[in-house]
Structures are given as structure tokens and as C-alpha cells.
Amino acid sequence: MTEPMEVLTEKHSRRGHPTVDELIAVQNLSFPRDPADLLGTFWPEAESIEDFLAALRASRGRGRTDPGT
Numbered sequence: 001m002t003e004p005m006e007v008l009t010e011k012h013s014r015r016g017h018p019t020v021d022e023l024i025a026v027q028n029l030s031f032p033r034d035p036a037d038l039l040g041t042f043w044p045e046a047e048s049i050e051d052f053l054a055a056l057r058a059s060r061g062r063g064r065t066d067p068g069t
Contacts, residue, residue: 004026012018
């Protein structure tokens, strides 16, 4: 038996791209019902926004040497 993704690829190889709904069905995706489930815990609440921005700049390889950034 052919895999569902292969069927979808064959179906749309000449006509264009599959719809989002078709991709969701083939990939068996599910989405959270509660938007709060999308919130991450990647930054401690006790840390300031300045600490967050400094870490962000450092992760991008830029320090705060240029006040315009």
C-alpha cells in the first residue's frame, strides 16, 4: 500500500500544491485547543526585560555597542 504522503504528492505533482487541510489530514496533526498551551517557559519570570534583550543580542552575536540596534 502507498503511504498517504506519497499519494498526496502524486495527486498534486501536476496540479499544484495541496491545501493546508489536506496536509493536516495526511500528517495526523493536532492543534492545542487552549492558546495558553502555546506559551513557553524559556525565560524565568524573575528576570528583567533588559536581561532578556541582552541575552537575545548575545545569541545573535551582537553586543550593545551600537545604540541604534
